[in-house]
Amino acid sequence: MLDQPTNERRLTIARAMAEAMQQEMQRDPTVFVMGEDIGGFGGIFGNTRGLFEEFGKERVRDTPISETGFISAAVGAAMDGMRPVVELMFVDFFGVCFDAIYNQMAKNTYFSGGNASVPMVLMTSTGGGYSDAGQHSQCLYGTFAHLPGMKVVSPSNAYDAKGLMTAAIRDDNPVVYMFHKGLQGMGWLGTEAGATVNTPEEEYTVEIGKAKVVRKGTDVTLVGLAMGVHNALKAADKLAEDGISAEVVDLVSLVPLDRETVINSVAKTGRLIVVDEDYHSYGVSGEIIATVTEHDISKLKASPARVTFPDVPIPYARHMEQFCLPNPDKIVAAYRKM
Amino acid sequence: MKPTKEQSLWMYETMVVSRRFEEAIEKIYLEGKTPAFNMASGPIPGEMHLSNGQEPVAVGVCAHLDANDIVTATHRPHHQAIAKGVDLKKMAAEIFGKSTGLSGGRGGHMHLIDPAVNFSCSGIIGESCGPACGAALSRKMQNKPGVAVAFLGEGAANQGAFHEALNLAGAWNLPVVFVIEDNSWGISVPKSEVTAVARNDVRAAGYDMPGHYIPGNDPYAIFNIAGEAIARAREGKGPTLIEVETYRLAGHFMGDAEQYRPKGEKEALFAKDPIPKMRERLIAEGHAAESLDMLEKRAEARVAEAISFARDSEYAPETDALTAVFV
Numbered sequence: 001m002l003d004q005p006t007n008e009r010r011l012t013i014a015r016a017m018a019e020a021m022q023q024e025m026q027r028d029p030t031v032f033v034m035g036e037d038i039g040g041f042g043g044i045f046g047n048t049r050g051l052f053e054e055f056g057k058e059r060v061r062d063t064p065i066s067e068t069g070f071i072s073a074a075v076g077a078a079m080d081g082m083r084p085v086v087e088l089m090f091v092d093f094f095g096v097c098f099d100a101i102y103n104q105m106a107k108n109t110y111f112s113g114g115n116a117s118v119p120m121v122l123m124t125s126t127g128g129g130y131s132d133a134g135q136h137s138q139c140l141y142g143t144f145a146h147l148p149g150m151k152v153v154s155p156s157n158a159y160d161a162k163g164l165m166t167a168a169i170r171d172d173n174p175v176v177y178m179f180h181k182g183l184q185g186m187g188w189l190g191t192e193a194g195a196t197v198n199t200p201e202e203e204y205t206v207e208i209g210k211a212k213v214v215r216k217g218t219d220v221t222l223v224g225l226a227m228g229v230h231n232a233l234k235a236a237d238k239l240a241e242d243g244i245s246a247e248v249v250d251l252v253s254l255v256p257l258d259r260e261t262v263i264n265s266v267a268k269t270g271r272l273i274v275v276d277e278d279y280h281s282y283g284v285s286g287e288i289i290a291t292v293t294e295h296d297i298s299k300l301k302a303s304p305a306r307v308t309f310p311d312v313p314i315p316y317a318r319h320m321e322q323f324c325l326p327n328p329d330k331i332v333a334a335y336r337k338m
Numbered sequence: 339m340k341p342t343k344e345q346s347l348w349m350y351e352t353m354v355v356s357r358r359f360e361e362a363i364e365k366i367y368l369e370g371k372t373p374a375f376n377m378a379s380g381p382i383p384g385e386m387h388l389s390n391g392q393e394p395v396a397v398g399v400c401a402h403l404d405a406n407d408i409v410t411a412t413h414r415p416h417h418q419a420i421a422k423g424v425d426l427k428k429m430a431a432e433i434f435g436k437s438t439g440l441s442g443g444r445g446g447h448m449h450l451i452d453p454a455v456n457f458s459c460s461g462i463i464g465e466s467c468g469p470a471c472g473a474a475l476s477r478k479m480q481n482k483p484g485v486a487v488a489f490l491g492e493g494a495a496n497q498g499a500f501h502e503a504l505n506l507a508g509a510w511n512l513p514v515v516f517v518i519e520d521n522s523w524g525i526s527v528p529k530s531e532v533t534a535v536a537r538n539d540v541r542a543a544g545y546d547m548p549g550h551y552i553p554g555n556d557p558y559a560i561f562n563i564a565g566e567a568i569a570r571a572r573e574g575k576g577p578t579l580i581e582v583e584t585y586r587l588a589g590h591f592m593g594d595a596e597q598y599r600p601k602g603e604k605e606a607l608f609a610k611d612p613i614p615k616m617r618e619r620l621i622a623e624g625h626a627a628e629s630l631d632m633l634e635k636r637a638e639a640r641v642a643e644a645i646s647f648a649r650d651s652e653y654a655p656e657t658d659a660l661t662a663v664f665v
Contacts, residue, residue: 040598041526064496064532065463065524093462096499130376131383131435133446135461188593190378315659316446317435318383323656 011199012185014046016158017123020165021048021085023203025055028083031169034061034070035087035123044089045125045184067097071122075104078120083169088124091178092135094143105174106149120175121168126154127180127227127277129325130189133316139309141225141276142283144176145254151208152254154178156229157197158185160252163206171208180226180277194230209256213265217247220335221265223288224275225251228326231307232275235331244335254284259291266292270301273334275326280308302338307331339565341558345401347625347633349557350616352400353393354637356417357613359426360388360588362645363416363433367592375593381649382433384446389417391555391587394612395519396421398560398582399487402568408473408486410466411459412519413448418459418489424452426640430648437654438647444662456484464497466490467516471503474512474571485513485571492581493524495538501545507577508545515567516579521586526598542579552582555612558619585610 011019025031032055033048039062042049052060063070067088074084088094094101101122108118128137145152151173155161161179168175183195214229215236222232229250236246247265251258266272272292274285285306292304307326315321341349363382370380377384389396392414400421403409411418419429424440432439433447440452448461456473460466470488477484494500495518507514518538522529535541542549548570550563560582567578585607589596596604617630 037525037527039527044525062527062531064527065493066496066498068498069496096462096464096497130378131446132377132385133449133461134444135448136385188375188377190376310660312660312663313444315444316384316432316441316449317443317653317659318378319435319653319656320443320659324659 009199009201010196011158011162012046012196013155013158013161013179014049014184014186016162016199017047017165017179018049018051020162020169020203021051022054024166024169025051025059030081031083031085032059032061033085033087034063034074036063036065036089038062038087043087045179045181046186047123047179047184048087067093068100071097071100072104074120075100075108075118078118078174079108079116083119085121085123085169088122090136091124091126091140092138094124094140101150102147106147109173110149117172118174119172121165121177122174123177123179125181126178127182128314128321129182131316131318131321134313137314137321139278141178141254141278142287144178145284149174150255151175152178153208153252154180154226154254155252156183156226156250157195158199159197160206162199163204164208164252166203167205167208170205175208178226182227183230192227192230194233206252209253209258211252211258211261212250213247213261214250215246215248217245217269219245219269220271220273220338221247221249221262221269222273222275222331223249223251223262225254225284227277228275231326231328231331234328238328238332239335257287257291262288262291263295267296267299270299271335271338272300272304273331274304274306275331276306276308277326278309280306280311283308305334305338307334339562341401341561345561346620349397349401349561350620350630351633351637352397352421353557353613353616354634355426355640356393356396356420357390358638358641359420359644360390360416362641364388364592366645377593386447386592387414387590388588388592389414391585391607391612392519392521393417394555394557394560395489395517395582395584398557399517399564401561402565403485403487405455406484408456408470408484409489410470410473410486411457411489412466412491412494413459413461413463414491415448415450415459419450419452419457422457423455424450424457425454426644427647428452430644431651434648434651435653436648436651437658438651442654442658442662444659464490464494464499467500467503470514470516471506471512474507474514475510477513483572485515485568487515487517487568489517489519491524492518492520492522492529492533492538495541496533504541504545504547504577504579508547511574511576513571513574514577515564515571516577517564518579518581519584520581521584523586523590525590538581539579547577547579549579550581552580555582555584555610557612557616587611
């Protein structure tokens with residue numbers, strides 16, 4: 001990947017997230033973490049490991065299974081001067097607590113005319129690929145990004161994961177931090193090796209709202225986020241074997257969306273494929289394509305394409321789920337059809 | 339209320355079926371997952387929440403139900419499904435993701451739905467409560483017989499859905515019974531750390547319904563209290579809340595190292611395993627050991643048959659993933 005530091009300290013996304021929270025908790029006493037199993041257990045996906053031991057149970061709070069209660073509580077605490085980082089264990093669980101998220105967390109700043117702020121981070125796991133079926137495998141990127149008032153980020157690698165978490169905690173706005181389970185570096189989830197990258201020990205931020213060109217190319221632009229970036233990079237390798245040069249854009253953030261980076265890339269390549277593990281319709285893929293076509297459709301040499309999850313609940317059986325998920329071969333096939 | 343001889347033997351045999359089923363699933367689940375444990379691999383992928391130790395709750399309650407009654411269950415649903423009479427072969431095939439499974443492989447182990455015996459479950463905590471109220475309301479509105487039982491864990495009693503459903507059931511005098519399986523752990527978090535009350539039965543008072551707490555994971559005590567509550571619901575006298583102390587002999591899910599458990603807890607729980615305890619009691623009551631052996635063999639054979647059926651079944655075509663979104 002481009003823009004990587006040269007040191008040799010490789011972290012998983014899980015460890016990178018924990019390190020960012022640790023450093024922010026050390027420098028800012030208003031930062032605290034809460035959620036289910038985030039204490040001594042260290043988070044189901046390993047992303048709070050070590051925090052309980054260092055900061056204790058006042059600042060690293062195991063909650064009851066009461067998402068409406070504790071996410072609303074985070075809103076109240078954030079408006080009263082704290083900086084909570086709160087975990088919704090699986091994004092699929094948003095169903096039990098969405099009022100707290102989109103009617104309170106996302107709107108209170110606006111309702112106050114900007115006089116009040118809600119500086120909180122809602123971190124939540126996304127993604128499937130390991131047969132956890134329809135209530136534990138969704139991405140829902142489009143669902144969250146659609147609703148105004150919350151920033152939305154999703155890292156594809158540990159370097160971005162740490163910098164985005166630091167930026168999210170320091171941001172005076174609510175940030176939804178969506179981490180893909182398959183990138184966490186947890187072996188039991190069949191982790192993507194490309195997500196474990198060099199990560200500086202010192203604190204730093206990655207800008208929220210800025211996409212990254214992670215592979216330069218000239219013939220086609222592949223746009224994705226989180227796991228989609230890895231699928232796109234693998235597809236780019238395959239296309240390169242046939243002499244096709246693919247540029248890969250990692251969106252990094254969905255809100256704000258860095259439309260300019262996408263537009264500039266497509267202006268150069270003339271072709272666009274969006275890779276999104278979220279459902280096909282009404283989502284990120286449609287938004288990216290609309291962004292490009294609205295701006296200047298004449299730059300396109302072919303109709304844009306998207307490789308997405310079909311509009312069905314995530315099936316349990318492995319072969320069915322794999323049939324539905326985006327993969328590098330589907331991206332290559334989409335290019336061939338252009 | 340005491341179980342008849344037939345009911346006792348049914349409860350025992352069903353507990354054994356459930357345990358043998360979980361043991362078989364546990365073994366097969368680990369196939370293809372060694373040396374490196376990857377949830378995605380093997381003949382049974384994904385999360386797996388086993389019910390070992392919690393069988394008494396399922397059988398003590400379901401002994402009073404027939405196929406017409408409704409059960410809504412949890413993310414840990416196998417014992418509840420088996421006790422409610424869900425087809426064991428179709429359930430096993432579902433867990434294998436096969437075409438012969440309850441949903442043809444679409445739902446999986448946390449999403450077992452069998453309309454033939456009015457059984458459903460959900461992987462979302464607390465979400466058994468509302469649907470049980472709705473089913474009970476439906477029977478009332480249609481003037482049809484039947485009661486609904488919602489199973490949930492003690493962690494779910496901290497969800498809004500639980501409290502809202504109890505209020506509905508109380509306000510509308512619904513024929514529904516809420517049964518909390520208190521295994522004292524929500525994944526790694528002990529009940530005592532995150533619950534404002536020591537026992538959830540006291541919460542019944544807030545919704546003007548009777549509340550009962552049953553200690554000791556005892557199938558006979560569960561049979562007694564659940565029987566009264568279900569009879570009460572059938573007579574139109576309204577809902578009941580029951581909390582049962584039970585034991586999670588397994589991890590939260592397969593692969594859980596359970597480092598959060600205090601030292602010795604697991605051993606102490608295994609010493610109280612309800613299945614050998616019930617066998618001892620049956621023998622003390624005069625049942626011949628040989629007749630119990632026979633029931634156990636029959637249970638094992640049922641499980642073996644279901645597992646073979648699942649293994650031998652075909653996978654559905656992958657394009658079946660795109661069907662059944664709508665009827």
